[in-house]
Amino acid sequence: MKKYLGLLLTLGVIAVAVAAPWLAPSDPLTTNFARGLQPPGSPGHLLGTDQLGRDLLARVLYGARLALFIGACTVVVTAVVGGLLGLVAGFVERWPSTVIMRLADVQLSFPFILLALTINAIVGLGLRNIILSLSAAGWVVYARVVRGEVLSVKQRDYVHAAAALGVGRMRLLFRHVLPNVAPSIIVVASLQFSQFVVAEAAISFLGFGVQPPTPAWGSMLSESRDFLYVAWWLGAFPGAALALTALGVNLLGDWLRDTLDPKLRV
Amino acid sequence: MRRWIAARLAQTLLVVFLSLTAVFAMVRLSGDPVLLFMPMDIQAKDVEEYRRRLGFNDPLVIQYARFMKNAVRGDFGESLRYRRDALGLVLERLPATLLLAGIAMLLTLTVAVPLGIFTAVRRDGALDHAGTVVTVLGQAVPGFWLGLVLIYVFAVHLRWLPTGGIGGLAHLVLPSIVLAAFYAARVARLTRSAVLETLGEDYVLTARAKGLAERRVIGKHALRNSAIPIVTLAGLEAGQLLGGAVVTETIFAWPGLGRLTVQALLNRDFPVVMAAVSFTSIAYTLMNLGVDLLYGWLDPRVRQRA
Numbered sequence: 001m002k003k004y005l006g007l008l009l010t011l012g013v014i015a016v017a018v019a020a021p022w023l024a025p026s027d028p029l030t031t032n033f034a035r036g037l038q039p040p041g042s043p044g045h046l047l048g049t050d051q052l053g054r055d056l057l058a059r060v061l062y063g064a065r066l067a068l069f070i071g072a073c074t075v076v077v078t079a080v081v082g083g084l085l086g087l088v089a090g091f092v093e094r095w096p097s098t099v100i101m102r103l104a105d106v107q108l109s110f111p112f113i114l115l116a117l118t119i120n121a122i123v124g125l126g127l128r129n130i131i132l133s134l135s136a137a138g139w140v141v142y143a144r145v146v147r148g149e150v151l152s153v154k155q156r157d158y159v160h161a162a163a164a165l166g167v168g169r170m171r172l173l174f175r176h177v178l179p180n181v182a183p184s185i186i187v188v189a190s191l192q193f194s195q196f197v198v199a200e201a202a203i204s205f206l207g208f209g210v211q212p213p214t215p216a217w218g219s220m221l222s223e224s225r226d227f228l229y230v231a232w233w234l235g236a237f238p239g240a241a242l243a244l245t246a247l248g249v250n251l252l253g254d255w256l257r258d259t260l261d262p263k264l265r266v
Numbered sequence: 267m268r269r270w271i272a273a274r275l276a277q278t279l280l281v282v283f284l285s286l287t288a289v290f291a292m293v294r295l296s297g298d299p300v301l302l303f304m305p306m307d308i309q310a311k312d313v314e315e316y317r318r319r320l321g322f323n324d325p326l327v328i329q330y331a332r333f334m335k336n337a338v339r340g341d342f343g344e345s346l347r348y349r350r351d352a353l354g355l356v357l358e359r360l361p362a363t364l365l366l367a368g369i370a371m372l373l374t375l376t377v378a379v380p381l382g383i384f385t386a387v388r389r390d391g392a393l394d395h396a397g398t399v400v401t402v403l404g405q406a407v408p409g410f411w412l413g414l415v416l417i418y419v420f421a422v423h424l425r426w427l428p429t430g431g432i433g434g435l436a437h438l439v440l441p442s443i444v445l446a447a448f449y450a451a452r453v454a455r456l457t458r459s460a461v462l463e464t465l466g467e468d469y470v471l472t473a474r475a476k477g478l479a480e481r482r483v484i485g486k487h488a489l490r491n492s493a494i495p496i497v498t499l500a501g502l503e504a505g506q507l508l509g510g511a512v513v514t515e516t517i518f519a520w521p522g523l524g525r526l527t528v529q530a531l532l533n534r535d536f537p538v539v540m541a542a543v544s545f546t547s548i549a550y551t552l553m554n555l556g557v558d559l560l561y562g563w564l565d566p567r568v569r570q571r572a
Contacts, residue, residue, distance in 0.1 A: 105277075106284045109551045110543070111509025114527065118543055121531040122295050122302060198408045202513050205410050206528055221411060228414070228422055235418070239411035247406035254402075 003255045009248025013241075017064040024058035028215045037231050048233045051223070056233060059215040060241050066216050067245060070127070071197040074134045075189045082139035083185055086146025091154065091173055100143060107140040116199055120208045130209040134196050145188050149181045156180075183260040190253035194246040201242050217242045270562060278555045285547045289540055290333050294326070303346060303536045337544060343537035347530075352541035356523060362432060363515070363522035367507045369438060370446035378450040379496065382457025386465065387484055397454065404451025409510060413444040413517040430519035441518040445510050449503055456499045457492075464492040494564050501557030505550045 016023065025044060032053035040048040040056075047056040089100040107115065120133035153159065154177055162176050203209040204218030212219050217238040224235035293299055300317045320343070321329055336342065342352040385394040420440065421429040427436050464470065465488055473483045511524035519525070523542060530538035 102280070102284060105281050106288050109281050109285045109547045109554075110288075111506055111512075111546065111550060113509040114512055114543065114546060117512065117528075118531065118539065119292060119295075121539075122292055194406070201408060202410055206513065206516060207532060221414065225414065228418055232418060235411070235414045239408070239414065243407045243411060246408065247403065250402065250406050 002251045002258075006248055006251030006253075006255055009244055010252050013064055013245045013248060014068065016061055017068045020058075020061040020065050024055070024061045026055045026058050028054060028058040028062040029213055030054060037227070039231075040233050040237075047237050048231070050220075050234055051227060051231075054213075056237055059220060060217075060237050062215040063217045063220065063238060064241060064245070066127075066210065066214065067197050067200065067242070070131055070134070070200045070210075071193050073131045074138060074196045074200075075193050077131065077135040078139045078192065079142055079185055079189050081135065082142025083146050083181075085139070086143040087150055087173060087178065087181070089143065090147040090150025091169075091177065097147070101147070104140045104143055107137070110137075112137055112195070113199055113202060117203050117206065117208060120203055125208060125211050127210060127214075130200055130203065133203075133209075134199060138192060138196060141192060142185065142188055145184050146181055149184050150177055153177050153180045187253065187257045187261045190249065190256050193253070194249040197249070198242065198246055267562075271559065274555060274558055274562075278551055281551050282548055285551065286334060286337050286544055287330075289544050289547070290330055293536060293540060299536075302534055305346075305534060337540075342541035342544065345530075345535055345538045347533050347535045347538075352537040353545070355526065355538055356541045356545050359521060359523045359526045362520060363508075363511050363524060366438070366441055366445055366515070366520060366522060367504075367511060369442040370449060370507055371504060373442060373446040374450040374453050374500070378454040379457050379500075382454040382496075383461050383489065385454075386458045386461035389462065397458075401451040401454045404447050405455075407447070409444050409448055410513045410517055412447055413440070413514065416440050416444065417517070430517070432521055437518075441514055441520050444517070445507060445514045448510065449507055452503055453496075453500050456503075457496050460492040460495040460499070461488060463495075464488045467491070494561065497564065498557055498561050501560065502554065505553050508546050508550055 025046070032049070034053065035045075035049055036051050036053040038045050038049040038053075040046065042048060045055050045057065047060065050056055050059065085100050089097040110118075116133045116137040119136050120130060123129045123132060159172065159176050162172055167176070200209060201216070201218030201221070204211075204216045205222045207222065210216035210219055212223065220238040221235055221242075224231070224238070227234050293302065300313055300320070300322055303320060304313055304316060317323055321332060324332075340353050344350065345352050345355055348355060381397055385391075385397040388394055417429050417440065420427045427439055430441075431437055465484075469491075470483060470487055473487045474480075478487075508524075511522060512527060513524070514520070515522045515525035516528050523546065527539065527542040527546070530536070530542060
């Protein structure tokens, strides 16, 4: 059940994001002020229009593109950076481990969203900077999980055997340890993905991150607050899209954890 | 036990010291910190004056030493917007946030923990399935959207509750539900899995085998042992309420620490940002320390391992 609903929702959102240019009835940025705030179901605008007369369906669809793009980039960056740091910390131990783990402690002494928000306010607005901010705040989970896994994997017999056969440290790390840590990285990535998508929306909602007129779900929701009394659809559809995306990816992540790594707690 | 506590305290002090360093480093991340500190539409002569006043012309090491020296005494400078002590502003807003977080926590403990226990005991029952749906949804629906939906339904449409602000009990209902939602959903799931885990232990089997009533098996053997992970996880997660407050307080115009932080970021009032972020970080670290000490007290094995 989890698996199918999760797969269905996730694949659905990916499909919609990829096909947005073909599915969208019009350009998400083209305004038509005379036809502003049309309710859902009005001719040519299935989900209605916003205050500037832009088609809401087009904006929600392009929003999916942006959300998935940001989520995917952030997950890749954090998995690579956090994963490598975790590998080093677990494999080398001694001072690199201490430095990396103290760095992780410092990061964990800030609530995730506050850290990402503050970094974003400092480095500046825009797409690249939101990915940077989320990554800077998010790598630590991988580092911790991977380090823990490496510490246990490197005690296994096949690693000792390979070392005894004279396999070099680099090869040992990447050929023998990494593949056995990979399932945990995949599970963490899937569980982190929705956190990143929601955090991006929250940061854009607060007025940082992705700026209007770019169709980001968070900034659309932020704009919708001014029209709460007159146009419910402006908030309902982007929010529902965001919630369904998070739900799908969460379910998928849960299922992956149950299958690949049931003991993992993230 | 004493040595373990001392070690944990020393570690916490180190983390606090490093976190303050991180706050200093973050603000220096961007090229010219003065630009962060000043409103956008200010003239060059004021920028120059403030560069001098805030000491940005000094070498970085001296700036760092000065920041740390002042930060330890709780002096983060004067708010550039309100012309008042930055930490004072933070402390002024603290009670509102504590009230909100306290009620969210109370809601969680009275609803989520019993729900988690009950759904674990009656695994695969109707309530378990319903509970799973609710908690999965609770974790997926973003707080700020839930807030907008609740405002639309209960404030705009039904007119039962106010849209925001601080005031009587009615003002507390929506913000505390929104703040609690994600946290409660997570705690309910963690509770359920913790109880399920203990129910599979041998001593529970033994208790059942010797013919104890199910009520005693669960009350005396299972729940006591699952209390440890529940306390730890609930405590560690509680820190995230401070993060959640940032978004929730903004939606409901709740005059707490989170909203102060967002406004200070928007107004480029960086002394307040540094005070608020440092304060939150230290509070968060101390909460984690508290949970750790509690954990060590509940479970002696933790102390020996460390």
